[in-house]
Amino acid sequence: xxxxxxxxxxxxxxxxxxxxxxxxxxxxxAYAAAESLIVVTHDGAFYNRLLRSSQQAVLLRVKExxxxxxxxxxxxxxxSALRKGRxxxxxxxxxxxxDRFGKTR
Numbered sequence: 528x529x530x531x532x533x534x535x536x537x538x539x540x541x542x543x544x545x546x547x548x549x550x551x552x553x554x555x556x557a558y559a560a561a562e563s564l565i566v567v568t569h570d571g572a573f574y575n576r577l578l579r580s581s582q583q584a585v586l587l588r589v590k591e592x593x594x595x596x597x598x599x600x601x602x603x604x605x606x607s608a609l610r611k612g613r614x615x616x617x618x619x620x621x622x623x624x625x626d627r628f629g630k631t632r
Contacts, residue, residue, distance in 0.1 A: 529567070531598055535606050540564060556582055565609060569594070577615060581628040584615040593620070 529539035540562070542548050542555060550558070552573045559566045559582060566584040568574055574586035585605060587594045598605070601623045605616050608625045617624045 531595070531602055532565070532567070532606075535602065537565065537606075537609075552576065556580065574615065574617070578626055578628070581613075582615070583609060583612070585609075586615070586617045588617060588619045590620075 529541055533539045542550065545558075547555060547558060552570070556566065556573075556577055558564075560580070566573075566577055566582060567587065568577075568584060569587050569591060571586060571588065574584055577584040585598075587598065589597045597618055597620065601618050604623055605618065608614050608616050613628050615626045615628075617626065
């Protein structure tokens with residue numbers, strides 16, 4: 528996923544490459560916020576916590592084996608939403624939802 532975002536002008540880091548693989552969600556979120564990073568996750572509960580804290584994120588609610596294909600299909604819309612700011616994005620098998628900060632489901 529990072530390669531797709533990196534190729535679109537977003538700087539990416541992977542937790543394991545940064546030596547952060549053992550951190551809990553709270554610590555990962557704090558690191559991402561401090562570095563102005565967008566979190567990409569498959570964890571819906573983590574995504575909801577990020578959304579409540581106004582941390583930009585992408586939730587991939589697809590089978591991990593389909594995630595790359597689905598992100599590639601939705602990439603223009605995901606990038607457009609993220610560049611506008613003040614949102615996080617949920618990518619599912621059949622659709623994509625932009626969650627504006629302060630509005631959770």
